[in-house]
Amino acid sequence: MEGVGKRYRRGARSSLRARFFGRTQAAQWVDVLHDVDLTVHPGDVVGVIGRNGGGKSTLLRVAAGLTEASAGQVRRHATVSGLLALNASASAELSAADNAVTAAVLAGLSPRQARARLGQIAEFAELDDATMREPFRTFSDGMRLRLAFAAAAVTEPELLLVDEVLAVGDFAFQEKCLAHIENLTRQGCSVLVASHVLDHLRRLATRVVWIRSGTIYHVGDPGKVLDTYERSMDEYPGAPQSLSGGGFRKGDGGVRLTQVTCLDRNGVEVSSVARGDAVSVRLEYERHNAEGHANFGVALRRVGSDLAIIDLTTEGSGAGWTTLADRGAVTLTLDRLDLEPDAYWVDTGSYSTDWVVPFDYHWDALQLQVLGRPASGPVQPPHRWSSS
Amino acid sequence: MRPREAEPRLAFERRTALLVGHLTAREFRIRYHSAILGWVWAIAPTMARVLVLGVLFSSLLPNQSEVYVAELAVGLLGWSWFSSGVSNATRSAVDRRDLLAQPGVPRQVVPVVSVLTDAFDYLAALPLLLVIVYIDAGGVSVEALLFPFFLALQGALVLGVGMAASVADVRFRDARLAVDLVLALGFYATPVFYTREALPADLRYLLDWNPMAHLLEAQRDVLIYGTVPSAISLGLLTVVCLAVLTAGWHLHRRKAATFLDWL
Numbered sequence: 001m002e003g004v005g006k007r008y009r010r011g012a013r014s015s016l017r018a019r020f021f022g023r024t025q026a027a028q029w030v031d032v033l034h035d036v037d038l039t040v041h042p043g044d045v046v047g048v049i050g051r052n053g054g055g056k057s058t059l060l061r062v063a064a065g066l067t068e069a070s071a072g073q074v075r076r077h078a079t080v081s082g083l084l085a086l087n088a089s090a091s092a093e094l095s096a097a098d099n100a101v102t103a104a105v106l107a108g109l110s111p112r113q114a115r116a117r118l119g120q121i122a123e124f125a126e127l128d129d130a131t132m133r134e135p136f137r138t139f140s141d142g143m144r145l146r147l148a149f150a151a152a153a154v155t156e157p158e159l160l161l162v163d164e165v166l167a168v169g170d171f172a173f174q175e176k177c178l179a180h181i182e183n184l185t186r187q188g189c190s191v192l193v194a195s196h197v198l199d200h201l202r203r204l205a206t207r208v209v210w211i212r213s214g215t216i217y218h219v220g221d222p223g224k225v226l227d228t229y230e231r232s233m234d235e236y237p238g239a240p241q242s243l244s245g246g247g248f249r250k251g252d253g254g255v256r257l258t259q260v261t262c263l264d265r266n267g268v269e270v271s272s273v274a275r276g277d278a279v280s281v282r283l284e285y286e287r288h289n290a291e292g293h294a295n296f297g298v299a300l301r302r303v304g305s306d307l308a309i310i311d312l313t314t315e316g317s318g319a320g321w322t323t324l325a326d327r328g329a330v331t332l333t334l335d336r337l338d339l340e341p342d343a344y345w346v347d348t349g350s351y352s353t354d355w356v357v358p359f360d361y362h363w364d365a366l367q368l369q370v371l372g373r374p375a376s377g378p379v380q381p382p383h384r385w386s387s388s
Numbered sequence: 389m390r391p392r393e394a395e396p397r398l399a400f401e402r403r404t405a406l407l408v409g410h411l412t413a414r415e416f417r418i419r420y421h422s423a424i425l426g427w428v429w430a431i432a433p434t435m436a437r438v439l440v441l442g443v444l445f446s447s448l449l450p451n452q453s454e455v456y457v458a459e460l461a462v463g464l465l466g467w468s469w470f471s472s473g474v475s476n477a478t479r480s481a482v483d484r485r486d487l488l489a490q491p492g493v494p495r496q497v498v499p500v501v502s503v504l505t506d507a508f509d510y511l512a513a514l515p516l517l518l519v520i521v522y523i524d525a526g527g528v529s530v531e532a533l534l535f536p537f538f539l540a541l542q543g544a545l546v547l548g549v550g551m552a553a554s555v556a557d558v559r560f561r562d563a564r565l566a567v568d569l570v571l572a573l574g575f576y577a578t579p580v581f582y583t584r585e586a587l588p589a590d591l592r593y594l595l596d597w598n599p600m601a602h603l604l605e606a607q608r609d610v611l612i613y614g615t616v617p618s619a620i621s622l623g624l625l626t627v628v629c630l631a632v633l634t635a636g637w638h639l640h641r642r643k644a645a646t647f648l649d650w651l
Contacts, residue, residue, distance in 0.1 A: 061648065064491040068645035080491040091418045102414060108492045110403065111410045161491065 032058045033214045034071070040159065040190045045181070047205035047222060048194040049229050051356065055214045056194040060161050063192055081107050081157030092137035096127070096147060099136050103151035117154045124180075125150035126173070146173055153180050160184065162193040178203060198226050213354045247365025254289035255324065255350040255359040262346065262368050263331075275341055275372035275380055280333040283348050285360075286326070293321035294359060295351045296330045302378075303343040303367065309378050310339075321353050338381045341372040408497055408504065411487075415505040431513035434468050438520070441581050453583065458524035458612045461517050463580040465510060466604050470546055471571045473506040477550020478567045481558050481647055488647055495644035496637070499554055503547045510539075521611055529614030538607050541629040545599055548629070548636035555643045579604060599628050 033055045040046050040063075048056050061067050062074060064082050091099060100121045104114035122132050125146045136144070160181070181191055181204055195201055201208060201222060208225040210218040218225045240248040249257075264270045265278040273279045281298050297313040312332060314322050322330055346368050349361035372380075420427050441464070442457045453459065480502040481488065487498050522528055556563035578600045584592055595601040602625050609615045617625075 066489060066491060067648045082489075082491040091414070094414075094418060098414075098417075102410065105407060105410050106487070106490045106493060108403070110406045 033062065033069075033211075035215055036072070036211075038063075038209060038216070038219075040192055042158070042188045042190050043185055043206075045185055045191040045193065045204045045206050047201035047208040047226075048192065048211060049196075049198070049201065049208060049226070050211035050217075051354065055211045057163055059211060060163050060192060060194055064161050076159070079108060079157055080159045080161065081152060081155055082161040082163075093135055095133050096136050096139060097122070097132040100125075100132070100147055100151045103148055104155060107152050107155040108157065109155055120154050121147070121150045124153055124176070142170075149177055153177075156184075156187070156189070158189060160189055160191045162191065162195070164194055164196065174200075198230060202226055212356060243362065243365050245365065247362060249360060249362050249365075251349070251358040251360040253360060254287070254291060254352075254357070255294050256286050256288060257283055257348055257350060257360045257362055258286050259284040260346065260348050260362065260366050262366065271367065272369035272371050273337055275370050276336050276338055276382060278333065278335050279337050279368070280331050281346055281348065282329055282331045283350070284327075284329045285324075285350060287324050287328075289359075291352065291359075292324060293353050294324055295353060295355065296322055296332075297349045297351065298332045299347040300339070300344045300368070301347065303345055308347070309344075310334075315353075336382070337370060338379060339370050340375050340378050340380055341370045344368045344370060404494055404497065407493065408500055411497065411501045412504040412508065415501060416508050419505070427512050430509045431516060434465055434513055435516060437468075438464050445581060449586075453585075455525045455612055458521045459583055459608055460581055461520045461524075462608050462611060463578075463604050465513055465517055466542065466607055467575060467578060467580040467600070469506055469510040470542065470600055471575070472509070473503050473546035474550045474553065475564070475568055475571060476506060477502045477547065478553035478557050479564045480550070481554040481644075482561065482564075485648070488644075495647065496551075496640060499547060499551045499640065503543065503550055506546075507539075507543060525612045528611065531610040531614050531616055534610045534616065535607060538603060538610070541626060542600075542603050544633040545603065545629045548632035548634070551636035551640040555639055558643070558647050574598075574600070583608075599625065599632070603629075 036059065038046070038059075048059060050056050058067075060082070062069050063076075064080050065074065065076065066082075097118055101111065101114045101118060104117065104121065105111055109117070118132075122129065125143075127143065127147065139147070162181075178200060181193075185191060185204075191204070193201070193204065205222040207220065208218075208222045208229075209216055210225055210229055218228060240250050243249050259282075261269050261282050262271065262273070263280040263282055264273060265280075267280075270279070283296055283298070295313055295315050297311070297316075299308040299312070300310040301308045314320065314330070344367065345364055346366040347361070347363040348366070350359040351357065351361075352359065416427075420429055438457070438461045442460055445460070446456060477499045480498045484498050484502075487493055488495060518528065553563055553567050557567075577594070578598055579587075579595060584595055584601075584605065587595070602621065606617045606622070606625065609617050616622075
């Protein structure tokens, strides 16, 4: 693949009704993939990692030729077999054996070859003959997946694409699938596998590609890339540091929170608020990196508990990313705070727009007291009782 | 797993043909597998309609031709294939998106399988059709050997229209509803349960622009009346059907590369 890109239209109208009567918002083009260069040689196992929505599945679809790239070139010199959509064309009424033959035919065998290998398929899926004669509708999800993988396994693809299906079945069966893929690669089959199970990739991959916001962010030795990826989820921002005013912070400091305050409805700084009153949380920041946008988040949790009762982000609330200035402030306003009267921690953070990099995250730093009559239950919405 | 014996890879064309055959047989099995009477259900609806309309129109319109039941059977059977074939091919891309997500399956396979499955419904009823014609028209002439040719032309027409309509259906799911509406009207606008002669003279020109009208008339010509359509109308019909197929095929091929983005 050379400079491969894929754009989707977002917000395009999909029915005539929408076209004629819909609001006249223009369709936007969204670059799901851009400038991806990737070569898979025979015998290579290339692991693809990245956050959900980062473009992994699109990359596999484009590689399989299932959808056309909007830019760049894809060259394939191999017969492609994919474990992208399991149980395609499965019929609930026909027998499992019948469905297995169809799956193998779809994967590239002739019907005669497929029937001849039915025994192998059943053996791989660990299903006996009597079970294979049962209608497919009687199968559990696990059995279906096992059968689907087995049917694809008996074909000998030159390029196998696997999307998140290795976590199929129990551990023994997973082990079998992994061993099978290793066996295939020894015979010269190349594999492109997208997975969230990093241990599988650590074992299988000869190379790992990290897709981040539609483009290759890191590529190379599996150990290195996987370690970096894993750290980015957890330890990448480094060990927690103590804040001078109490509490802790984490993050690379790219967009640093300089001051976090709670304000009442008149904009006066407060440390307590009556249940049902309005409250704002103001995050003042200073930019130290070159990012133009960032996400901000505020979470409230009870002192002594890890569970966030309120967890709001600029993106999640629909406000989208915040455009950054060198110094600025972001304010979250809650029109009513209907929480059980108690002491709460106000945790705050700033993140990269794809959430991969935490810039600055503060916790156990700011407390807010909700005042009122003691009540039970975490949320106390405005309410009244009546009887008739 | 046992070590595999090396087997030669199948050529692309042969593999595609086998794939189409397998999937068509399977669709047919799925349709009638769980019914005890099996493929009887494939022909029952059409035969029931022939019976009902035959009785109805023979008594309502007494001055019908002597071979009305045979004309009706050819018309109804041909139209059911056209109508269910186009309708099913239209929704094939959206309904069979699982097949479109298979790397080894050429996109055209999906509408082709759909049209072929409906063709099998037609073929299942064909022996009965021949019996009806034999009884009602008092025999089948040698011109009937041309009948398969017209069936092939009809297959081309159905596939061409169906492929084009399936492209539309992927973009706008309204397409299937519009197609079904047009087909419902087409039943009356095509000489299915009547013949050209039954129409007032100043309405007959309407049929000239309807390829299905010409196809049904040609099928009746060779099967019932034992005549062969003129070379000009034969040639024209062939050209139109193949042109529709080519246009539909090309449109489908151009658009199918990005089908999955819309599904």
